[in-house]
Amino acid sequence: xxxxxxxxxxxxxxxxxxxxxxxxRLARTRWPQGPAGTGWSRGVPVDYLKGLAExxxxxxxxxxxxxxxxxxxxxxxxxxxxxxxFLHVRSPEPDALPLLLIHGWPSSPVEFLKVLGxxxxxxxxGGDPADAFHLVVPSLxxxxxxxxxxxxxxxxxxxxxxAWAELMRRLDYGRYAVxxxxxxxxxxxxxxxxxxxxxxxxxxxxxxxxxxxxxxxxLDALSGADRERGxxxxxxxxxxxxxxxxxxTRPQTLAYSLNDSPVGQLAWIVEKFQEWTDPAAKLPExxxxxxxxxxxxxxxxxxxxxxxxxxxTYEGMQAWREMAARHGEEPPGGERPGPPxxxxxxxxxxxxxxxxxxxxxxxxxxxxxxxxHFPAMETPDLLTGDIRKFFRRHR
Numbered sequence: 001x002x003x004x005x006x007x008x009x010x011x012x013x014x015x016x017x018x019x020x021x022x023x024x025r026l027a028r029t030r031w032p033q034g035p036a037g038t039g040w041s042r043g044v045p046v047d048y049l050k051g052l053a054e055x056x057x058x059x060x061x062x063x064x065x066x067x068x069x070x071x072x073x074x075x076x077x078x079x080x081x082x083x084x085x086f087l088h089v090r091s092p093e094p095d096a097l098p099l100l101l102i103h104g105w106p107s108s109p110v111e112f113l114k115v116l117g118x119x120x121x122x123x124x125x126g127g128d129p130a131d132a133f134h135l136v137v138p139s140l141x142x143x144x145x146x147x148x149x150x151x152x153x154x155x156x157x158x159x160x161x162x163a164w165a166e167l168m169r170r171l172d173y174g175r176y177a178v179x180x181x182x183x184x185x186x187x188x189x190x191x192x193x194x195x196x197x198x199x200x201x202x203x204x205x206x207x208x209x210x211x212x213x214x215x216x217x218x219l220d221a222l223s224g225a226d227r228e229r230g231x232x233x234x235x236x237x238x239x240x241x242x243x244x245x246x247x248x249t250r251p252q253t254l255a256y257s258l259n260d261s262p263v264g265q266l267a268w269i270v271e272k273f274q275e276w277t278d279p280a281a282k283l284p285e286x287x288x289x290x291x292x293x294x295x296x297x298x299x300x301x302x303x304x305x306x307x308x309x310x311x312x313t314y315e316g317m318q319a320w321r322e323m324a325a326r327h328g329e330e331p332p333g334g335e336r337p338g339p340p341x342x343x344x345x346x347x348x349x350x351x352x353x354x355x356x357x358x359x360x361x362x363x364x365x366x367x368x369x370x371x372x373h374f375p376a377m378e379t380p381d382l383l384t385g386d387i388r389k390f391f392r393r394h395r
Contacts, residue, residue, distance in 0.1 A: 014066060043267070053263055084146050086138035104182020111181075119384055138167060165194060165195040178203070207350075229349065232279075276372050277371075279348055
């Protein structure tokens with residue numbers, strides 16, 4: 001890493017012209033027709049998306065959200081030629097444990113807003129100050145304000161893990177904990193390999209029963225909640241992989257739509273919130289605060305990260321296929337004992353312990369009957385409690 005190691009303060013300041021452009025594009029949307037009575041079976045219904053786009057244009061205050069985000073300390077540093085944006089929330093507790101929070105797709109550090117206070121300052125939120133964390137929340141390269149991407153290859157999660165290890169060195173954190181979700185859980189696992197001496201433990205969410213492009217889960221040996229998760233994974237594998245096929249094979253073709261149409265970007269993300277959140281929630285707003293969701297979508301739109309995150313997915317899948325061809329599905333170094341691992345599985349997830357942990361290496365495994373793929377947004381209380389519980393023994 002030969003970059004300038006300076007850490008520079010950062011503030012979000014979306015030009016007013018970009019806000020006018022967004023509203024203009026939303027007003028001029030050429031809406032498609034859809035067969036009546038199909039619900040969500042073919043994607044996001046037109047009437048639903050029209051209502052959400054109307055709220056985005058006229059009922060959502062970006063400037064208010066931007067001001068709230070700017071109350072959180074934010075910084076940028078350059079690693080391996082790429083500008084990396086991150087939140088850095090220092091706890092008032094002097095003995096707090098540094099915790100790296102790593103988001104996934106389709107997301108950004110905005111996903112973690114509801115857990116920043118409880119994790120960094122538990123005393124102020126009715127918790128035990130001994131559970132406090134110093135929080136570092138980076139935007140993955142190509143996501144949010146870690147844009148534009150200067151060179152190819154940042155979808156490789158080993159490269160991202162190396163950049164995050166360097167970031168924690170620059171912040172002078174000798175030992176630190178890691179929590180990741182979705183893509184972030186993959187980065188977290190790799191950090192436990194490449195920076196094992198400094199990583200005190202790894203906590204992950206958003207795990208799946210098997211690789212999406214692999215075979216379906218065999219259900220015969222499963223029962224109860226595990227069987228339900230297996231059935232949910234098989235349904236996802238059979239009918240929910242369209243987005244992943246596109247992003248992992250033709251990201252540039254998709255990029256034109258995501259970068260040019262705010263409604264296209266909105267639909268691309270909202271569909272995942274309808275499919276991946278708590279199964280008890282029939283609509284995204286029943287699972288998450290709708291303005292929180294629109295804040296996340298706005299960050300994608302204003303930064304153009306719909307396109308660059310699609311390229312990151314493409315590169316990540318290429319790297320995974322190469323690794324699997326050489327080593328099988330377990331990352332290199334997986335046979336060596338590493339930092340302890342904790343897993344939290346929420347109601348909408350498909351993680352199955354017997355498949356993920358056949359040798360019993362996972363130290364901490366929790367299952368919840370609420371929440372889904374975005375627990376920091378859906379059930380911040382459960383996620384905060386599980387992170388605290390796991391890391392108490394690894395401080």
